[in-house]
Amino acid sequence: MASAESVAQGNSSAGPESSGDLTPEQILAGYRLMVRARATDERCLSLQRQGRIGFYAPLMGQEAAQVGCALAVRPEDWMFPAYRELAVALTRGASLRSILDQLLGNSADLTKGRQMPNHFGFADQHFVTASSPIGTQITQAVGTAMAAQRRKDPIVTVAFFGDGATSSNDFHAGLNFAGVFRTPTIFFCQNNQWAISLPREKQTRSKTLAEKAEAYGFSGVVVDGTDLSVVYRAVRDARARAVAGDGPTLIEAQVYRLGPHSTSDDPKRYRTDAEVAQWKERDPLVRLRGELITAKLLDEATDQKIWDEARAEVVAVFAEAEKVPPMAPDSIFDDVFARPTPRLEEERHEAAGHSQSLGGPHG
Amino acid sequence: MASAESVAQGNSSAGPESSGDLTPEQILAGYRLMVRARATDERCLSLQRQGRIGFYAPLMGQEAAQVGCALAVRPEDWMFPAYRELAVALTRGASLRSILDQLLGNSADLTKGRQMPNHFGFADQHFVTASSPIGTQITQAVGTAMAAQRRKDPIVTVAFFGDGATSSNDFHAGLNFAGVFRTPTIFFCQNNQWAISLPREKQTRSKTLAEKAEAYGFSGVVVDGTDLSVVYRAVRDARARAVAGDGPTLIEAQVYRLGPHSTSDDPKRYRTDAEVAQWKERDPLVRLRGELITAKLLDEATDQKIWDEARAEVVAVFAEAEKVPPMAPDSIFDDVFARPTPRLEEERHEAAGHSQSLGGPHG
Amino acid sequence: MGELTLVQAVNRGLAEAMRADPDVVLLGEDIGVNGGVFRATEGLYKEFGESRVVDTPLSETGIVGAAIGMALYGLKPVAEIQFMDFIYPAFDQIVSELAKFRYRSGGQFPCHVVIRTPYGGGIKGGLYHSQSTEAYFCHTAGLKVVVPSTPSDAKGLLLTAIHDEDPVIFLEPKRIYRAVTGEVPDGDHRVPFGQARLVREGSDVSLFAYGAMVPPTVEAAETLAAEGIHAEVIDPRTLVPLDESAIVASVEKTGRAVIVHEAARFCGLGGEIAALLAEKAFYSLKAPIARVTGYDTPFPYALEHVYLPNAEKIAAAARNAVRAS
Amino acid sequence: MGELTLVQAVNRGLAEAMRADPDVVLLGEDIGVNGGVFRATEGLYKEFGESRVVDTPLSETGIVGAAIGMALYGLKPVAEIQFMDFIYPAFDQIVSELAKFRYRSGGQFPCHVVIRTPYGGGIKGGLYHSQSTEAYFCHTAGLKVVVPSTPSDAKGLLLTAIHDEDPVIFLEPKRIYRAVTGEVPDGDHRVPFGQARLVREGSDVSLFAYGAMVPPTVEAAETLAAEGIHAEVIDPRTLVPLDESAIVASVEKTGRAVIVHEAARFCGLGGEIAALLAEKAFYSLKAPIARVTGYDTPFPYALEHVYLPNAEKIAAAARNAVRAS
Numbered sequence A, B: 001m002a003s004a005e006s007v008a009q010g011n012s013s014a015g016p017e018s019s020g021d022l023t024p025e026q027i028l029a030g031y032r033l034m035v036r037a038r039a040t041d042e043r044c045l046s047l048q049r050q051g052r053i054g055f056y057a058p059l060m061g062q063e064a065a066q067v068g069c070a071l072a073v074r075p076e077d078w079m080f081p082a083y084r085e086l087a088v089a090l091t092r093g094a095s096l097r098s099i100l101d102q103l104l105g106n107s108a109d110l111t112k113g114r115q116m117p118n119h120f121g122f123a124d125q126h127f128v129t130a131s132s133p134i135g136t137q138i139t140q141a142v143g144t145a146m147a148a149q150r151r152k153d154p155i156v157t158v159a160f161f162g163d164g165a166t167s168s169n170d171f172h173a174g175l176n177f178a179g180v181f182r183t184p185t186i187f188f189c190q191n192n193q194w195a196i197s198l199p200r201e202k203q204t205r206s207k208t209l210a211e212k213a214e215a216y217g218f219s220g221v222v223v224d225g226t227d228l229s230v231v232y233r234a235v236r237d238a239r240a241r242a243v244a245g246d247g248p249t250l251i252e253a254q255v256y257r258l259g260p261h262s263t264s265d266d267p268k269r270y271r272t273d274a275e276v277a278q279w280k281e282r283d284p285l286v287r288l289r290g291e292l293i294t295a296k297l298l299d300e301a302t303d304q305k306i307w308d309e310a311r312a313e314v315v316a317v318f319a320e321a322e323k324v325p326p327m328a329p330d331s332i333f334d335d336v337f338a339r340p341t342p343r344l345e346e347e348r349h350e351a352a353g354h355s356q357s358l359g360g361p362h363g
Numbered sequence C, D: 001m002g003e004l005t006l007v008q009a010v011n012r013g014l015a016e017a018m019r020a021d022p023d024v025v026l027l028g029e030d031i032g033v034n035g036g037v038f039r040a041t042e043g044l045y046k047e048f049g050e051s052r053v054v055d056t057p058l059s060e061t062g063i064v065g066a067a068i069g070m071a072l073y074g075l076k077p078v079a080e081i082q083f084m085d086f087i088y089p090a091f092d093q094i095v096s097e098l099a100k101f102r103y104r105s106g107g108q109f110p111c112h113v114v115i116r117t118p119y120g121g122g123i124k125g126g127l128y129h130s131q132s133t134e135a136y137f138c139h140t141a142g143l144k145v146v147v148p149s150t151p152s153d154a155k156g157l158l159l160t161a162i163h164d165e166d167p168v169i170f171l172e173p174k175r176i177y178r179a180v181t182g183e184v185p186d187g188d189h190r191v192p193f194g195q196a197r198l199v200r201e202g203s204d205v206s207l208f209a210y211g212a213m214v215p216p217t218v219e220a221a222e223t224l225a226a227e228g229i230h231a232e233v234i235d236p237r238t239l240v241p242l243d244e245s246a247i248v249a250s251v252e253k254t255g256r257a258v259i260v261h262e263a264a265r266f267c268g269l270g271g272e273i274a275a276l277l278a279e280k281a282f283y284s285l286k287a288p289i290a291r292v293t294g295y296d297t298p299f300p301y302a303l304e305h306v307y308l309p310n311a312e313k314i315a316a317a318a319r320n321a322v323r324a325s
């Protein structure tokens, strides 16, 4: 297994633009995105406790990995998220409003209230709508890369997944297909050390997750996922190799899930406060903030303003989103197929006869 | 990835008996088993052409790997075969008659005529009845090993599979579980270079199949599967490590499928005669015969006798098996459950009403 | 005896089975240290240790494959699949292997695994935390399929499942994990497979429902009673083997049938029950057979109340049946 | 026009679709160099090359997952699963992903994949080369399910499938891959989904059959005709969407129904059709609805002729129905 740097050095085919590092402006923009994500996390956890959204899975601790990765790819690349990739969506340019509409499942939600919170998708951003089953996006990302190969489009696909997902069937099939067909795919594993209550070391006995790539004939790299620039460089280089026809890369970004698995989870049942405290010291936001201040790219006052604005934005946008009416009851019959079958039309008609039950939940 | 020998040297816990090599008598016995298997293959291919059995998948080319492996394990160990493990079954002590009964699906068949030829099983030999879906036996072998661990029984389980099966879901899940739980399992991969028409190098881009074990935190070894003694030693050592609590091993036995995938297959469509000819020079039977003759453990006349006896045995035993009547028609309702449900009894009754259709195939 | 919730009854059943038989082992995701995401295995890791309450890697293929291997060796594994929606990576092991092991080996290798999994909607779980796909398993010869609707049945059917000799898919209605409480007999309480529960007697129309659909069906029966319509409510409890004679007998009495389930209608269990009646209770039928079920759409999130059967829909179908004749 | 076998018609349909549209790509095991184990893709690798006829590693998970990814990008992948019995490693991708992609994305990500797979018994394939598990897919909202029974329909339905916008499970009756030949129109011949084929008109009893069950059902109808019983034979051709009005209309005419399929009875498509009739043709029914199907056992090898429906069993059920009223 090569380190990110050594793989990067071995890469001769990366074009000039892709070999450039993040500019100070880009880093600052990245920081703002990370703050927006964190502010959203904090607010959503509290909204869930207030019963105003039904569920939430925070990404806190994984912001640098997500933003760093998303900054290193291009608009025409395709993202295949799991359910925690909120900062990727923001970095791709998805609007916070659209994300919050999805959390609410209201009638402005692009996914039409069909899915639990966190399962958003944005066709315009080539950000594929998430599903819950672990790992399934991995083979799909490889298939999209095969399609791009066939069309000779110089794009990459990025599959996002966690440490737990390395045990999934699709991880194995996806990486094997990618190796065999040398697809332009980046397997971006956020190893946040836990799969709900299962610690990384009980998930698999390999020393790193990255080294699993060797079993499929390509390279894996381990990067510090709390460092925006390190992640950026690893993804940038992997992208350059991929579009140059040099095949896929598995990137293991080592991070920590600072929050609960989701609002349904109580991490105190399975991990110690001490462990969490230790990783809190490596909070990617604290780290980047420190670096920016040291580099004089940021001062306390500006930082405060960034946070205040981010928090105010979430509050304001959520207030707007909350005003949006729910989906029309009979919308559940749309999109099963491109056009409803006679049976679905009949069921639509049947459902309309039960006005009472359409009144509200548990009617 | 370690070589078979290096792993063997690193193993301090192997008991004395398990470190012993095959005695000349054992090697000769192994040769006899290999000849019996080959004679069965030849006969069955011809019986299938005559329409006397419905299907057959030969193992020719894989005899040394199978016999070598089976000689290195103990009666109390559990075998989880794929569908080509006829020589493993013979070595375990399954009777040729029982194997041929299964090929015929007659009323003496232990699997009661339920399965296609090649899918035999022998509870007494801890040789689990095979199924067709590729790879499924791999996780099962791991589960049986976990059960033995729980009962503190010092046994191992052996999962048999091909190069193609390394792409299966169960390969990934099985090896991962084995790594995590350090199960006493031997993953015995007969890399016969082809999965029907797909050559090994298009199955996966890893350099060897054995190195895939590293992804699960344990070792893999590549062995020359045409050499009985080499295979024996690798399995013997893997077994010793497993019962000592040192976990699983993946063994890649490199062999070649000299025959067609099955009687439904025409290998001329996808591989050259030259390739086959090249591997025929490494026919494990020719090789071992040469070694035995050189070592004066065998002479031409004895060899001829071994072959003649083996061929005569197959003919005679098949003639016996062919006389056995078919299963009773209503036996299809047995063994769905331990005891038939009322519905199954009703269906049994219903079927009995159609005497004509019970008369024979396509009635 | 004691009042327990349904999920507590499951927990109790597991604990008692494990105390009684060292061969009973559990495996699944987050079932050990964490006690299960629904707390069904709470306390068991502490009592029985990690060799009997096995936290596995994230692989349903591995969980069921390993459980099969354990069962072949003589253990009695009880596997948990975290949500029924996530059982599909194990589908090959379940339908190709578990269901067919005894059969294909001519009885040489019976394979007794219990797979427990929470199923069903009404908890705002959306597409992937709400499904009821029992029909896949009912259609697979060789599997028994069980769905309790009360705490007492949950424990009693679970103990029967663990002591059975065949593979059992044990579906737990998560919507009523905590919503219903009831008396649960102590000790080795077993509810036999293949015997429906008569939930409520009636003479005008038969309502068939199982799992989380039993409470709204009973509610509908109460509404109907107030209107003078006497509905019989029958909970089959085990879908395979199905108590066909109880179902047929009820309709021979009432002449009318309404079948309720959360699962999509097309090729659901409701179709099977209707077919059964159209064959075996044909001459007793006075009205068309009605099905009140989930629609033939994926399971929605925000509008799950539109999708799910409820007392109003059930009562309406029953009224129609009575009016039709 | 020309006489083709069913498998040749499939091959012809694939070739023509690929010539017409460069976005049509095939992937599967042994479909390239080898031309498919049943020769359905014979010659296509040579004509279209390895970028359009992709021999994949041995992973159905990978085949369907990759096909989904291709479809999201705008290609029109046609995946082959070598035998329907081996589709289960892809089951999660099919039911959780393929069937739900359009729905869960609110229409943003339609996902048009065709999955072709040979199914069914009668070829001495035993448990794992004979199954008919169409009901799993029929029960899964979001999938269309197609089963041709003639060469002409095979090509016509395949072309419709490839030009559809939704996921299609295309089941090929391997038993009659070569046993039936027939005229197949040249060119862009398309058979619409949701329209049953009236195979034979009759007034006394309706026989419903699809795929490889159509020939024995026609044979039964001929036997019955000789006895003066006029059986109507209807082949739905597409199981989803099902031509419910043709089915109901036939029974409104005949008053009697026999449903035939190879799949196990319990929760099979026969149950759905019976339920449909018991609801919508109730007042026309003169006799109990009969099902002639595979039994609720795994598929046997040596005794498959006992397991499978045949003309004798079908005719007997039809006679019973006629005698019953």
Ligand SMILES: Cc1ncc(C[n+]2csc(CCOP(=O)(O)OP(=O)(O)O)c2C)c(N)n1
Binding pocket: A084, A132, A133, A134, A161, A162, A163, A164, A165, A166, A192, A194, A195, A196, A257, A261, C029, C058, C060, C082, C086, C089
């Ligand atoms: C196939 C499947 N099995 C189980 C689950 C339940 N589940 C949801 S998230 C999760 C853990 C995922 O861990 P990881 O891949 O590390 O991602 P993380 O949540 O840490 O981001 C589990 C077991 C699921 N969604 N899908």
Ligand SMILES: Cc1ncc(C[n+]2csc(CCOP(=O)(O)OP(=O)(O)O)c2C)c(N)n1
Binding pocket: B084, B132, B133, B134, B161, B162, B163, B164, B165, B166, B192, B194, B195, B196, B257, B261, D029, D058, D060, D082, D086, D089
């Ligand atoms: C899940 C599954 N997919 C496809 C098949 C069809 N099939 C039977 S054998 C085979 C190739 C197996 O190759 P390998 O594992 O190398 O074993 P070998 O036949 O070479 O011994 C295939 C694709 C199958 N049996 N199971």
Ligand SMILES: [Mg+2]
Binding pocket: A162, A163, A164, A190, A191, A192, A193, A194, A195, A196
């Ligand atoms: Mg994780």
Ligand SMILES: [Mg+2]
Binding pocket: B162, B163, B164, B190, B191, B192, B193, B194, B195, B196
């Ligand atoms: Mg092979």
